[in-house]
Amino acid sequence: MNIHIHTFGCRLNQYESEKISYELKNLGANITELDNAEAIAINTCTVTNDSDKKLISYLEKLGDIQDKKVFLIGCYVSKKDKDSSIFKDNIVLIPNEKKEEASEIIFNTLHNNSNNKIDNPIFFPQEQSRAYLKIQDGCNVFCTYCIVSRVRGSHRSVEPSKIYDAIKIANDYNYKEIVLTGLNLGSYNYNNEINFTKILQNILEHSSKYGIRIRLSSIEPIYFDDELISLFKNDDILCPHAHIPLQSGSNKILQLMNRRYTREDYLNITEKLYKTNSNMSISSDVMVGFPHEDNNDFNDTYDLCEKSKFIKIHIFRYSNRENTPSSKMDNQVGYRAKLKRAKILNDLNNKLKDLYYKNAEGRDLKIVIEKALQDNNYIGTSAEYLKCKLHSENTLNKKDLVSAKALKYEGGIMICE
Numbered sequence: 185m186n187i188h189i190h191t192f193g194c195r196l197n198q199y200e201s202e203k204i205s206y207e208l209k210n211l212g213a214n215i216t217e218l219d220n221a222e223a224i225a226i227n228t229c230t231v232t233n234d235s236d237k238k239l240i241s242y243l244e245k246l247g248d249i250q251d252k253k254v255f256l257i258g259c260y261v262s263k264k265d266k267d268s269s270i271f272k273d274n275i276v277l278i279p280n281e282k283k284e285e286a287s288e289i290i291f292n293t294l295h296n297n298s299n300n301k302i303d304n305p306i307f308f309p310q311e312q313s314r315a316y317l318k319i320q321d322g323c324n325v326f327c328t329y330c331i332v333s334r335v336r337g338s339h340r341s342v343e344p345s346k347i348y349d350a351i352k353i354a355n356d357y358n359y360k361e362i363v364l365t366g367l368n369l370g371s372y373n374y375n376n377e378i379n380f381t382k383i384l385q386n387i388l389e390h391s392s393k394y395g396i397r398i399r400l401s402s403i404e405p406i407y408f409d410d411e412l413i414s415l416f417k418n419d420d421i422l423c424p425h426a427h428i429p430l431q432s433g434s435n436k437i438l439q440l441m442n443r444r445y446t447r448e449d450y451l452n453i454t455e456k457l458y459k460t461n462s463n464m465s466i467s468s469d470v471m472v473g474f475p476h477e478d479n480n481d482f483n484d485t486y487d488l489c490e491k492s493k494f495i496k497i498h499i500f501r502y503s504n505r506e507n508t509p510s511s512k513m514d515n516q517v518g519y520r521a522k523l524k525r526a527k528i529l530n531d532l533n534n535k536l537k538d539l540y541y542k543n544a545e546g547r548d549l550k551i552v553i554e555k556a557l558q559d560n561n562y563i564g565t566s567a568e569y570l571k572c573k574l575h576s577e578n579t580l581n582k583k584d585l586v587s588a589k590a591l592k593y594e595g596g597i598m599i600c601e
Contacts, residue, residue: 185294186214188221192239193229195401196365197258199316200283201227204257206308207287211300223253223294225286228260231332233503236260236267243270250274255290258283262335265506280336307350307357313554313564313583314399315359317350318342319383320366325404327431328442328513329474331505336367341374344383348390355394360585361423361552362391363399370407381412384422392421397550397567397585399423402469405430405445408453416461420550424461425495425569428453429469433488434481437474440513447488454492463547465540465568467496470529473522474502475513482525489532495540495569497533499526541593544570549600553584566590566598574600 187208191201204225205215218224224246229235239260246254254275260266262279271277276293278286284304292298310316319342323333354362364387366372372380384398391398398421403412405428415422432438433447457464470485489497501522504511551564551572562580564572574588588600 185212185291186216186220186222187225187290187294188216188218188223189225189227190218190242191227192235192242193227193231193259195316196318196321196367197227197229199310199318199365200258201225202310202316203305203308204287204290206305207302208291211287211291211302213291213294221252223255223290225255225257225290228256228258230260230263230335230505232500232505240267240270247272253294255286255293257286259332259335263331263506306346307353309357313552314361314363315354315357316363316365316401317347317354318365319347320369320372323368323371325368325371325406325444326442328440328509329471329502329505331508332367334507339368339371339373341372341383344374344378344386347383347387351387351390351394351396355396358583359396360583361397361399363401365401368404369401370403380407381409381415384412384415388415388418388421395585397421397423399567400426402427402429404428405443405450405453410456413453413456413460416457416464419461419463419567423567423569424463425465425467425567426457427467427469430485430488430492431469431471432474432477432481433485434477435484437477437481437485440476440510441474442509447484451488451491458493463544463568465495465570466492467498467569468492468494469498469500471500471502472525472529473517475510475517476515477502477517482528486529486532489529490536493540494533494536496537497529499529499533501526538593541570541598544568544590544598545593547590549588549590549598551586551588551600553580553582553586555582556580563597570598571596572598572600 189201189205191198228239257278258280261277278289291300322337322339324339326333370380372383435446549566551566553562553564555563561575566572590598590600592599
């Protein structure tokens with residue numbers, strides 16, 4: 185059976201799609217391009233209105249494929265106010281609470297409801313040069329704009345022993361970097377005994393035995409304390425890069441968002457991180473156009489982004505999501521204002537990125553190789569999350585971890601030797 189998997193949305197979704205693909209292959213399916221597929225599995229996203237529109241547009245393009253089963257998986261399926269008119273007779277729905285069983289449901293449905301079972305793998309080989317490892321899912325924080333916490337379910341954490349086993353298996357597959365991921369990674373708390381800082385300390389202890397470095401995907405500000413910050417001192421085992429969602433630099437807007445920290449709290453975190461490790465890089469998510477955001481609020485956001493010296497800003501224009509508190513707020517911001525503010529922030533993003541890269545010239549970097557180019561040139565990513573191009577007379581392979589000197593930043597990439 186030939187199955188095509190299409191993924192919308194975040195890194196977590198991409199990780200889960202790769203897991204579904206791996207499990208389907210183990211059950212005997214072939215993962216193919218769309219043209220050769222006998223069935224299609226779509227891992228959905230509903231984080232914004234645009235996410236919904238992209239899914240509906242994709243389904244419309246598949247409209248003439250009535251003879252093929254289409255499996256809709258995940259967040260869009262789990263939301264309450266979904267457009268049921270798009271669910272044709274050939275569509276099978278798999279909500280988030282069934283996502284761990286998605287490969288079994290897909291395979292067994294296509295094979296006349298046979299009862300094949302698969303063990304949930306602790307770790308599986310992935311396409312990327314670094315391994316993603318999900319150690320947490322769900323969220324109990326409920327920011328007022330967020331639908332994802334409402335469709336992903338409540339917080340849960342992976343058993344520590346399974347995480348340690350996964351690190352050993354990742355080493356067997358020659359990975360030199362593991363990215364810890366989860367919907368709300370910092371909320372990790374296994375049985376109310378092991379919190380995120382403690383599990384990270386234990387993970388670093390295990391990974392360092394194999395020469396594997398750890399990268400954190402995204403940590404909310406409310407989980408940063410001095411103990412966690414201190415772990416970034418040793419950048420041989422913990423990458424000196426933190427993605428810390430900001431959303432807004434205005435205390436008024438942060439309160440309306442139910443973000444549970446202030447701009448002063450956020451700036452205190454970034455200042456401590458830069459003092460802990462001078463090579464530290466910080467990226468963030470920022471939302472523009474949240475209800476009640478006026479020019480002063482936006483200026484506060486711009487100011488905080490500038491002071492935080494981000495290497496990368498992921499900019500989102502606010503959109504109302506059904507059944508969220510913010511969708512019922514008055515003082516909604518107009519479309520043109522959102523576009524203008526997003527452009528202003530994007531210009532700042534480019535400026536801050538260039539500044540960080542320029543300041544990194546001359547630095548010794550440790551780079552995970554991602555792909556080979558012509559003439560013994562290679563592309564990779566440093567521990568600081570710098571995109572790098574380097575030349576080597578020795579043949580390098582994907583996943584290799586190599587040392588190089590940062591020579592010059594040009595064309596949006598760091599040239600190394």
